[in-house]
Amino acid sequence: MDEEKKIRHIFKKLNEIYDIRTFRDHDPYQVLVRTILSQRTRDENTDKATDALFEVFPDIHAVADAPIEEIQKLIKPAGFYRVKAGRIKDVSQILLDEYGGEVPNDMDELLKLPGVGRKTANCVFVFAFQEAAIPVDTHVHRISNRWGLANTKNPEDTEQVLMKKVPKDLWVDLNDLMVQFGQTICRPIGPQCDRCPISDCCDYDLEMLDN
Numbered sequence: 497m498d499e500e501k502k503i504r505h506i507f508k509k510l511n512e513i514y515d516i517r518t519f520r521d522h523d524p525y526q527v528l529v530r531t532i533l534s535q536r537t538r539d540e541n542t543d544k545a546t547d548a549l550f551e552v553f554p555d556i557h558a559v560a561d562a563p564i565e566e567i568q569k570l571i572k573p574a575g576f577y578r579v580k581a582g583r584i585k586d587v588s589q590i591l592l593d594e595y596g597g598e599v600p601n602d603m604d605e606l607l608k609l610p611g612v613g614r615k616t617a618n619c620v621f622v623f624a625f626q627e628a629a630i631p632v633d634t635h636v637h638r639i640s641n642r643w644g645l646a647n648t649k650n651p652e653d654t655e656q657v658l659m660k661k662v663p664k665d666l667w668v669d670l671n672d673l674m675v676q677f678g679q680t681i682c683r684p685i686g687p688q689c690d691r692c693p694i695s696d697c698c699d700y701d702l703e704m705l706d707n
């Protein structure tokens with residue numbers, strides 16, 4: 497099977513077992529804040545912190561004006577709450593001062609914001625603007641390397657490889673499908689290769705069988 501066929505086969509299989517859970521229709525500002533909150537924590541903690549924050553401070557003006565201690569308290573479930581509260585407040589103020597309160601749909605501009613790296617910026621592209629981009633988190637990085645699609649040491653390099661190899665029409669759904677797959681089957685520790693629907697496409701499984 498050539499590489500593009502293999503990739504399409506993998507994503508067809510993932511589409512058969514997972515629904516896309518994206519945050520399409522969400523406000524770009526809320527997507528950006530949610531993504532900052534999601535750094536180095538689990539989805540359920542991100543959800544709790546995001547809901548708590550926007551219940552009390554529902555929009556960018558309210559967050560920018562909020563006392564930092566209040567933000568810290570509300571987002572505590574997401575961890576690193578002091579750093580994240582500072583970033584969220586700073587980002588909100590910068591967006592109000594320099595971008596008319598709108599999240600820019602531009603990689604260079606997004607990367608200028610505090611706490612926003614390529615993964616966060618790509619999440620905003622995909623989940624807020626539904627534009628083709630590849631957010632590479634720990635699941636996407638690990639699984640791409642297990643499949644043998646990438647042979648990389650860090651998410652930034654993985655993103656570059658995936659952008660070259662994965663057909664663009666698959667980019668928007670890639671993160672969500674691979675995250676669900678990484679949470680349920682291709683787990684960081686103890687991947688469930690014996691019930692994996694795409695073990696025929698995976699170098700990791702072949703290595704295990706060889707040993």
Ligand code: SF4
Nearest residue numbers: 682689692698700701
């Ligand atoms: S065979 Fe195992 S390592 Fe490979 S994709 Fe499936 S679960 Fe992950």
